[in-house]
Structure formats: C-alpha cells, structure tokens
Amino acid sequence: MTQYDITTRQGLPDEMQALLRILPRDGWQEHPNFARSIQNWMGAHRMFRGLTGQILQDTQDYLEHALEDRTYAARLAHFGNLLFNNLHGHHTWEDRAFFPELEAADPRFARGLEMLEADHDALDGLLDQFNRTGNRIVQLAALEPAQMFDEAGKLRETVDGISGFLNRHLSDEEDLAVPILLHHAMRG
Numbered sequence: 001m002t003q004y005d006i007t008t009r010q011g012l013p014d015e016m017q018a019l020l021r022i023l024p025r026d027g028w029q030e031h032p033n034f035a036r037s038i039q040n041w042m043g044a045h046r047m048f049r050g051l052t053g054q055i056l057q058d059t060q061d062y063l064e065h066a067l068e069d070r071t072y073a074a075r076l077a078h079f080g081n082l083l084f085n086n087l088h089g090h091h092t093w094e095d096r097a098f099f100p101e102l103e104a105a106d107p108r109f110a111r112g113l114e115m116l117e118a119d120h121d122a123l124d125g126l127l128d129q130f131n132r133t134g135n136r137i138v139q140l141a142a143l144e145p146a147q148m149f150d151e152a153g154k155l156r157e158t159v160d161g162i163s164g165f166l167n168r169h170l171s172d173e174e175d176l177a178v179p180i181l182l183h184h185a186m187r188g
Contacts, residue, residue: 004115006122006168012175016112019179028178033185038178044090045170051083052163059156062148069148073141076155080134084127091120094173102177105184112176119169126165130158 003013012020028034055076062072099113133155140148180186 004111004118006119006165009168009172011168012112012172013115016109016115016176018108019106019183020175023179023182025175025178028182031182033182035181038181042174042178044086045174048083048087048090048166048170049163051079051086052159052166055079055083056156056159056163059152059159062152063156069141069145072152073138073148076134077138080130084131084134087123087127091123095120098177101186102180105186106180109176109180116169116173116176119165119172123162123165123169126158126162130155130162133158 003009023031028038058067058072058075058079061067062069067075095117099117103110103113133151137148137151137155140151
C-alpha cells in the first residue's frame with residue numbers, strides 16, 4: 001500500500017499510468033480535447049505552487065531580517081489566506097464533484113482517485129497546522145513581535161512540507177486526471 005501513500009510514493013503508480021503512457025504530458029497542450037477548463041484547473045495548481053513559494057520566500061526573508069515584523073505579518077495574512085481558503089475549496093470541489101465525474105467516465109482509475117482523496121485528507125492536517133501557526137504569527141506582530149521569529153521558523157518547516165506535498169500530489173493528480181479528460185473528451 002505504500003506506493004499509494006503520499007509520504008512514500010515517487011510518482012503515479014504504474015497501473016494508474018495506462019492513459020498517461022498513451023497521452024503523455026508533453027502532448028497535452030496540442031491535444032484537440034485540451035479544453036479551457038483543463039487549462040484553468042491546471043492554472044489553479046500553478047497558483048497553489050506559486051503561493052506556497054511566495055510564503056516560503058517571505059518567511060525566509062523575514063528569518064534573514066530582510067522583512068520587518070509587520071510587513072511579514074501582513075504578507076503572510078494575505079498570501080496565507082489565499083492559499084488556505086483556495087486550496088481547501090479546490091480540493092473539496094474535486095472530492096465532491098470532479099473525481100466522481102472522472103470515475104464515472106473511466107472506472108479503471110477509481111483506486112487512483114481514492115488515493116488522491118486520501119492525499120486531500122492528509123493535506124488538511126498540514127493546512128490546519130499552517131493556519132494555526134500563521135495566525136499566531138499575525139497576532140504576535142501586534143502583541144509580542146519578539147516571539148514571531150521562533151514561530152516563523154516553525155512555519156517555514158510547515159510550508160516546506162506543504163510545498164513538497166503539493167509538488168507530488170498536484171503532479172500525480174494532473175497525470176491521472178488530464179489523460180482521462182482528454183481520452184473521454186470531457187469538459188470541452
């Protein structure tokens with residue numbers, strides 16, 4: 001079962017790559033069924049990667065004293081809120097609507113979609129930890145700025161974990177979902 005666990009897998013398990021082998025990533029953009037909705041969905045994934053990278057960079061800058069307390073707290077509140085709310089909303093929609101649609105179109109990949117849903121459950125724990133630590137930093141900026149530094153170190157570790165998690169999960173999700181969408185001419 002470890003090949004399905006987000007913490008140990010190195011990519012999409014072989015049996016879930018049947019359509020990916022026929023429809024490799026480097027040909028998606030030119031495929032006639034590569035619809036605007038697929039581009040938008042993948043654009044959301046790029047946004048999550050970008051927000052995570054921005055928060056990580058801001059946190060590193062703060063830890064290196066390149067950002068002031070209040071500036072860092074304001075940026076963290078803004079970008080952290082965007083990441084937290086949009087990522088939760090995105091994967092809730094996937095679990096409730098998108099994955100069931102994909103499974104109905106191609107039941108061969110039900111186990112892969114279940115794997116991705118399990119990733120979402122694991123991601124919720126990381127996001128909750130991120131939210132608690134991020135909110136504490138924002139509050140400390142007004143109440144006790146001297147304590148922000150230690151919390152920012154904890155946040156950097158959490159965001160590092162989220163970044164690695166998202167890189168693996170979003171790549172696997174795209175590698176499973178996009179070939180199904182293209183093969184079955186969905187969402188066009």
